[in-house]
Amino acid sequence: MNKADNLCGCGDYPLLKSIKHPSDVASLDPEKLPMLAQELRQCIINTVSKGGGHLAPSLGVIELTLALYSSFDFEKDRLVWDVGHQAYAHKILTGRYENFHTLRQKDGISGFPRMAESPWDHFGVGHSSTSISAVLGMAVASDLEGDGRNCVAVIGDGSMTAGQAFEGLNQAGDLGKKMVVVLNDNEMSISSNVGALSSFLSRKLSHPGLTRFKKDIEGILKQIPKIGDDLAMYAKRTEDSFKSFFTPGMLFEALHFTYLGPIDGHNLEALNDVFEQVKKLDSPCLVHVLTKKGKGYAPAEENPTYFHGVGSFEPETGRAAKFKGGLPSYTKIFGDTLCQLAEKDEKIVAITAAMPEGTGTDCFRNRFPERFIDVGICEQHAVTFAAGLATMGYKPAVAIYSTFLQRSYDQVVHDVCLQNLNVNFFLDRGGLVGADGATHHGVFDISFLRHIPNIVCMAPKDEAELARMIATAIDYDGPAAVRYPRGVGVGAILDHNPRILEIGKGELLRDGFDAAVITIGSRVWPAVEAVEEIDEETGKAVAVLNACFAKPLPEEELRDIFSRFKKIMVVEENAKAGGLGSAILEFAVENDLMDGHKIKTLGIPDQFIEHGTQKELRAELGIDKEGMKKSLMELMKV
CATH class of the missing domain: 3.40.50.970 (Thiamin diphosphate (ThDP)-binding fold, Pyr/PP domains)
Known part of the structure; x- marks a missing residue:
């Protein structure tokens, strides 16, 4: 053969x-x-x-x-x-x-x-x-x-x-x-x-x-x-x-x-x-x-829905291959949290564009069918439809993959943000998605959302923070977007009742003396692991700030970081052009904070990223733990 x-x-x-x-x-x-x-x-x-x-x-x-x-x-x-x-x-x-x-x-x-x-x-x-x-x-x-x-x-x-x-x-x-x-x-x-x-x-x-x-x-x-x-x-x-x-x-x-x-x-x-x-x-x-x-x-x-897009399985039986672990996905956390909030708030309406299972809104459909709308593959319509609901006092939760929200950019700008309507965007697959490749990586949403007036943009570091951000978005009287990655979380314990976050407030997870890392979303805990290993190996103490918000920026925490550290690294799983790093540099320049600072940004370069596993792609782009360690060591010249 x-x-x-x-x-x-x-x-x-x-x-x-x-x-x-x-x-x-x-x-x-x-x-x-x-x-x-x-x-x-x-x-x-x-x-x-x-x-x-x-x-x-x-x-x-x-x-x-x-x-x-x-x-x-x-x-x-x-x-x-x-x-x-x-x-x-x-x-x-x-x-x-x-x-x-x-x-x-x-x-x-x-x-x-x-x-x-x-x-x-x-x-x-x-x-x-x-x-x-x-x-x-x-x-x-x-x-x-x-x-x-x-x-x-x-x-x-x-x-x-x-x-x-x-x-x-x-x-x-x-x-x-x-x-x-x-x-x-x-x-x-x-x-x-x-x-x-x-x-x-x-x-x-x-x-x-x-x-x-x-x-x-x-x-x-x-x-x-x-x-x-x-x-x-x-x-x-x-x-x-x-x-x-x-x-x-x-x-x-x-x-x-x-x-x-x-x-x-x-x-x-x-x-x-x-x-x-x-x-x-x-x-x-x-x-x-x-x-x-x-x-x-x-x-x-x-079961054509399951086999529409499927992972590994046994060809003889069709049963899914068994994997170790068992942590819930961010998608499931989103769906469960939205249902939890909807039990107490009858104004919450879930909207999806032909992807109830993919976005985790199938549980909402099963529990609140009268408040669930699948508009089909019509993302533009979904956004304007949600805007119409918001004018009547409802709180639409628009669940769309990050890459597909690109199709409704004009509606986000003119129909939602210009009118400052209470429409909430929950962007699954924010960041690198893996095998689906360049057309599906959700690496542009921070860039194309943060410059629009009135909108609030958030990204959680783990499952518990995702639940809090969902509650925060629903509570906020205006447009809000929460982007979260594909895959499972880190095992964070969820709050019984997710608390409302203070808009534009960051979180200093680790303090230090020699440098600081500012990051957001999926890159937060890998950054913490990277600086902990640097501390053990070199004795260098690096601070880690979880920005939480890409818009509005955590200005108080950023002023503190720039006042205490001359060497700063920003890490994100979004395009560097127009992303969190770009926003922080703009803020520093506009507020005269750039006094002898050396700043390095890590993220998605100005190119389309092809397919591969999330682990492979993050390593190739230098935004995994090892990549962050290497860049920090170079920044500090250790």
């Missing part, structure tokens, strides 16, 4: 090994495609079971992927996956089979399409709902070049809920350029009767010959004196009514898309037939396919 035989886990994949170029899929005997689909499924299951990943979405589009590569030539044509966690089979078929075992590992294959990784990844997609806009841009470019490319977007039904998807559809229908949108609908069940009839209607009503015939008939009807226009309109309405009775395509037809479907997304023959028809159209087309998340792997089919 050669090296490639076992890279994706146990088992042999003879058909996969035979795919040396994506075009080999099209030349494969159609009868072998189901076998290739099975090999793809097994390869993906074995790989994800070892290192985690987005399993259910990728298993659901195996046949769709094969049909696309059987029908189109993506060396010339263009393909964009939305969102990119559907793209594992695409990666395997485009020259990355032998390296697929490195999926989401440091220096390995990204979990999302990435243009820098492969020429077959035509657009990077880590955040959802961007594919239609991107593909429309490609289609317009193709039209300008006159090269006749087919430009295809594959978008999930969840991604289709976002406003940008409809903005793209609206513009595409208006421009009328040749492009294909494949709507991957994995929420509906597949009915063979309705599916067969819809497939028949789609093929017949969209056939190029019939399309030309309809245009000719319309022209003839319009030439009839006096009643021609009315007859043409009646004929069009009759066709639309007939199609809408059997298919859900009228919305897309109204946007000037030719609608085909619903099609069984696991029927290779039906998919290939439809895509062959699509290629002959010269205007926007939407193909509606029905798929099943986790298809072909029983545990994922039964």
Whole structure:
């Protein structure tokens, strides 16, 4: 057995090994495609079971992927996956089979399409709902070049809920350029009767010959004196009514898309037939396919939510791999604390953007369903919706991953902060998130929030402080944001009733004589450990200030630090540009505190950070305990 035989886990994949170029899929005997689909499924299951990943979405589009590569030539044509966690089979078929075992590992294959990784990844997609806009841009470019490319977007039904998807559809229908949108609908069940009839209607009503015939008939009807226009309109309405009775395509037809479907997304023959028809159209087309998340792997089919993004598991049973520990995650602490506060305050409303489990608000949904709102993948709407609630005296808790709040920056500024409304943002995954990589690291929130007037920004050092900050944000009469990291805490004991913190008050955890470290959030306890080891090894005493607040800064404590120490280091798990270190330097300059001080800042440099474990990335960036020790020793010249 050669090296490639076992890279994706146990088992042999003879058909996969035979795919040396994506075009080999099209030349494969159609009868072998189901076998290739099975090999793809097994390869993906074995790989994800070892290192985690987005399993259910990728298993659901195996046949769709094969049909696309059987029908189109993506060396010339263009393909964009939305969102990119559907793209594992695409990666395997485009020259990355032998390296697929490195999926989401440091220096390995990204979990999302990435243009820098492969020429077959035509657009990077880590955040959802961007594919239609991107593909429309490609289609317009193709039209300008006159090269006749087919430009295809594959978008999930969840991604289709976002406003940008409809903005793209609206513009595409208006421009009328040749492009294909494949709507991957994995929420509906597949009915063979309705599916067969819809497939028949789609093929017949969209056939190029019939399309030309309809245009000719319309022209003839319009030439009839006096009643021609009315007859043409009646004929069009009759066709639309007939199609809408059997298919859900009228919305897309109204946007000037030719609608085909619903099609069984696991029927290779039906998919290939439809895509062959699509290629002959010269205007926007939407193909509606029905798929099943986790298809072909029983545990994922039964629990697609769990297997949407999963850690290591036993491939035979689907049971999660056992890990030592047992400390609760910051996500769970947030959810439990919010529920605890909501029991006493009926004005608290929880809002999430299609991620109740991911943000920990599922417990709130179960206990207070009337005060829980999942808006779908609509972060912009979520923020303005929360602002509307706040105008009526409610206390909305908007739970969104840090990276996804970027999508609603304008709403945070104008709809919340400008009006000084009591909207609370709870930003999970603040900092480095690990294997999901550059698109998901939440390393910009301090930078893009702290310069907005009226907002308060906090980050806890541990679980107990997170609970206090949640209570503080809810109590504060104005916009507030709490960012906290992915993963488990340090084992801090929670207060029975989380106390309200004083806004803009820091916490001196350790005093010293030789230097000071100012830090916040996840870097606080590693900083304490670093200075304790320095003390033991060198006798140097270094103070540690937990800033607690990135805005407003703990000015009293900062003045004390600058008055007593000439050597100061600031550490954060946020972009250095505009982050806590930048804020402290601005404060020192504006208050004439820079009198012979030597200041070093540690954080995320001016670059996008790729995937790897949190431990690996923190070490590489020098913001773990060892990195802090090294920088402090250099600062003190020990």
